[in-house]
Amino acid sequence: MRLSTLDLSQTKQWLSDAQRCEISHIIQSSFAKVAPQEYLAKYFDNAGPYQRKLRLYYHQEKLVGYCLITFSDENNITVIRASAAFLAQYRQGGNTFVFSLIQSVKAWLKRPWRKHYYADTMLSPAMYRAIAKKTAIIWPHYDNPAPKGLFERFNFAGKVSSANALRCLIGVSRTTNYSEQDLVLLKASKKQEIQYYCRVNPDFDKGTALFVIIPISFVQVAKTLIKTLRVGVR
Template structure:
């Protein structure tokens, strides 16, 4: 696991990263899925954390990493949506917010193309403004939408210069949107991606999946 973390992120100590995300004590529930190759080699992981320390809402966070040759070949979405749905059904009265500091345009696209409603949008809204002020009060403001949706995290995904250039010139809508909001993702700035978990969101997402599968 430590070797995968080290290969995925720059500017971090793998052991400190592991301790923070995987071992930190407190009112946090974790769900972990490990991914293996056909030869039983550990190729990646997806970790979800459920932080219940906030009075007004429960914040769902995530960390995922894969060996370079296995990136883009694993479906973390199905695992994530299953665990989030289970969390919602256990306590439908509790406000759930998926809030992840995303350093990867590819990861943002994986979420945005599958989920019905993903913040931040290009124009922002009153609801988005309230959420970002609550979740990221000291965050950097995006020039595109005026929301404090950016956060300096001091680490970055290990992308080559070519990969960064390909992201910044991509015509895929979700990646272009991410890069417009967060052009400094390759310099340790993350986009705080927020997904409200509601019954409407889950139903709309299910319908979106049905339409795409046709």
């Protein structure tokens, strides 16, 4: 299904009242136990990030999803965070990957002397798989050992997973609107990334998210490009 997009920037053109109303509807449809106005205040209006980039996704002029990227300077590093949601019939893992990667790399290219990390809390095993399949270096991952102390630094208030001994779990104030059938299918999946996610974070349907870290660097860009080309050739 082909979607059209509209890109907005906090420092140039930001949300109209009508767009905020449409996004509130998507938030309400995507998450349980969430007040849309509180969610907007936390992720879209908080004064912490120095920049926000937002992509709106449309199908036949109807807003069906969004991907928000925020950029914050924390000590000597830049932390890039994401928030995304789509109406159920438009949820495809690859929808947000290219936008997120391009915006992250652009931020790194402007200040390559700083360390840049993309950090995201993922409630969805499918979203984790979509990102992990396309990204060369991602933590936690069954094939990529995480640098010592990284999760302690970024997720110090989180919980340790008994599956990998990493502090890569964190409680969030929302849950996904998965049906019982969805949960059964996910937990029975034969796909490696989904199996790993469910093993590391078995309580994802109860408001526990997987804290995911992706380094943004020359090595990441080069290896991800090679990985993408190899997948395309197959």
